[in-house]
Amino acid sequence: MVPLFYIFAVVAILAGLSVVLQRTPVYSALSLIVVLCALAVVYLLLGAEFLAVVQVIVYAGAIMVLFVLVIMLLNAHREEPTDRSRLARILGAPLLIVFLGEVLYAIWRQFPPEQTAAAPAAGAGPRAIGELLFRNYVLPFEVTSILILVAVLGAVVLAKKQI
Amino acid sequence: MLSSMVISLFLILAKIIVVLTVLMTTVAYAVWLERKVVARIQSRWGPYLVGPHGLLQPVADGLKIFFKEDFVPSEVDRVVFWLAPFLAFSLALLSISVIPFGESITIAGEVIQFQITDLNVGLLFILAVTSLGVYGVALAGWGSNSKYPLLGGLRSSAQMISYELSLGLGLMGVVMLTGSLSLREIVEGQRGLWNIIRQPVGFLIYFTAAVAETNRVPFDLPEGESELVGGFHTEYSSLKFAMFFMAEYANIVTVSCLATLMFFGGWLGPVFGPPLLRALLPVFWFCLKVFCFLFVYIWIRGTLPRFRYDQLMAFGWKFLLPVGLLNVLATGLFLALRSS
Numbered sequence: 001m002v003p004l005f006y007i008f009a010v011v012a013i014l015a016g017l018s019v020v021l022q023r024t025p026v027y028s029a030l031s032l033i034v035v036l037c038a039l040a041v042v043y044l045l046l047g048a049e050f051l052a053v054v055q056v057i058v059y060a061g062a063i064m065v066l067f068v069l070v071i072m073l074l075n076a077h078r079e080e081p082t083d084r085s086r087l088a089r090i091l092g093a094p095l096l097i098v099f100l101g102e103v104l105y106a107i108w109r110q111f112p113p114e115q116t117a118a119a120p121a122a123g124a125g126p127r128a129i130g131e132l133l134f135r136n137y138v139l140p141f142e143v144t145s146i147l148i149l150v151a152v153l154g155a156v157v158l159a160k161k162q163i
Numbered sequence: 164m165l166s167s168m169v170i171s172l173f174l175i176l177a178k179i180i181v182v183l184t185v186l187m188t189t190v191a192y193a194v195w196l197e198r199k200v201v202a203r204i205q206s207r208w209g210p211y212l213v214g215p216h217g218l219l220q221p222v223a224d225g226l227k228i229f230f231k232e233d234f235v236p237s238e239v240d241r242v243v244f245w246l247a248p249f250l251a252f253s254l255a256l257l258s259i260s261v262i263p264f265g266e267s268i269t270i271a272g273e274v275i276q277f278q279i280t281d282l283n284v285g286l287l288f289i290l291a292v293t294s295l296g297v298y299g300v301a302l303a304g305w306g307s308n309s310k311y312p313l314l315g316g317l318r319s320s321a322q323m324i325s326y327e328l329s330l331g332l333g334l335m336g337v338v339m340l341t342g343s344l345s346l347r348e349i350v351e352g353q354r355g356l357w358n359i360i361r362q363p364v365g366f367l368i369y370f371t372a373a374v375a376e377t378n379r380v381p382f383d384l385p386e387g388e389s390e391l392v393g394g395f396h397t398e399y400s401s402l403k404f405a406m407f408f409m410a411e412y413a414n415i416v417t418v419s420c421l422a423t424l425m426f427f428g429g430w431l432g433p434v435f436g437p438p439l440l441r442a443l444l445p446v447f448w449f450c451l452k453v454f455c456f457l458f459v460y461i462w463i464r465g466t467l468p469r470f471r472y473d474q475l476m477a478f479g480w481k482f483l484l485p486v487g488l489l490n491v492l493a494t495g496l497f498l499a500l501r502s503s
Contacts, residue, residue, distance in 0.1 A: 026243065026305060033298070050344075053287040061294025062324065065301070069320045072305045072313065126284070126344060 243306030251299025315394030332487030333369030350429035419456035
């Protein structure tokens with residue numbers, strides 16, 4: 001299991017770099033799909049089959065299809081290299097270091113290196129997740145759905161000239 | 164210990180080889196069956212010259228397409244152009260790995276399941292693979308860098324996103340009744356009564372959406388030849404074209420298997436006779452039911468004209484999806500009332 005984890009972690013990181021570095025939008029989108037599928041495999045290795053499959057269905061199968069669809073609609077073949085903004089050039093590197101440090105610190109505090117965390121396999125089935133969502137976290141869940149509904153309505157209002 | 168591992172590894176390999184061989188043969192002869200049945204519907208003979216009743220036609224076609232020139236247009240995006248057919252083909256083969264064909268049998272203390280792997284979220288796995296299948300078509304359309312394939316690819320992405328929702332909703336009623344996502348348990352749950360009786364609306368929604376997901380008539384707009392030359396595969400030739408073709412038929416076989424498992428009791432049927440017959444009859448019933456679905460697919464193709472694009476979208480979003488939601492709601496109400 002452990003070698004498999006390292007293989008797919010490396011795949012995810014390389015594909016993640018490729019998302020940022022590619023000049024052709026379709027290649028970036030495809031790399032992102034690879035990242036999402038590699039993450040799904042990591043979930044699978046942790047014993048969370050349901051989460052892994054849902055990850056593929058929702059992210060790789062639905063959201064990324066929309067991305068690819070939009071790229072195809074614009075028929076964008078190569079990104080035009082623009083003169084990047086000065087603000088981004090100055091702030092980019094420091095911000096990156098700060099965020100990276102923050103994430104590393106959080107991971108360090110959560111999992112000290114001398115203590116290896118066991119995978120919580122039991123509570124990841126569809127029934128357990130459903131009970132968590134609709135019992136313990138029902139309010140955040142419903143609020144999220146309302147947020148998405150508002151976003152959908154907004155998109156319709158903005159896109160349609162007359163309703 | 165080691166020998167038992169070797170045996171189980173050998174068993175898995177053997178299963179994969181057998182299942183893939185059967186699948187590819189079915190795909191080849193589904194094409195033959197389609198040509199024969201459509202010919203019959205249109206008062207023609209269909210393939211007749213190669214072998215008795217044209218039975219060797221798939222072999223001849225395979226050989227011919229293998230020796231054709233593999234032409235790559237100069238303006239294509241090479242990576243995507245190559246990736247698309249492989250993606251379509253391998254995804255089409257992937258979903259067959261969780262389909263159970265029959266009850267498990269025990270030979271010399273070794274339990275053999277008629278299934279490559281028994282995943283406890285098998286149904287969701289198939290839906291996930293189906294949802295990825297759109298990339299093959301969409302990328303083929305984009306990578307060809309040509310207007311008709313691009314239009315075909317766009318249409319198919321929109322169509323597959325729209326009908327995927329209804330496909331899942333149609334199956335949801337069965338999942339709610341059974342309380343499991345494992346295909347084996349769903350079939351076992353139908354021992355008393357097939358799900359088609361309990362979920363007729365769900366079945367109709369699933370089957371309609373499945374026809375659309377596999378880009379078949381009357382939803383075959385991605386390759387509507389009268390308006391788009393050949394749709395997304397216009398620029399493809401030789402083996403790469405054959406891969407799209409085989410992927411389409413493999414997908415048809417998969418959705419037929421899924422319909423059989425979810426609504427028609429899978430391998431359940433009358434079992435009698437000596438032990439060998441007892442072991443093989445469930446597999447026979449399963450294959451018979453899948454064959455009936457393949458026939459219905461071809462029958463639909465020979466009967467119905469193609470939808471217009473706006474009709475397709477309106478039908479999917481304004482009719483199929485609401486009915487699917489209502490079906491899930493009604494099933495939930497029924498279950499809640501029964502348990503209270």
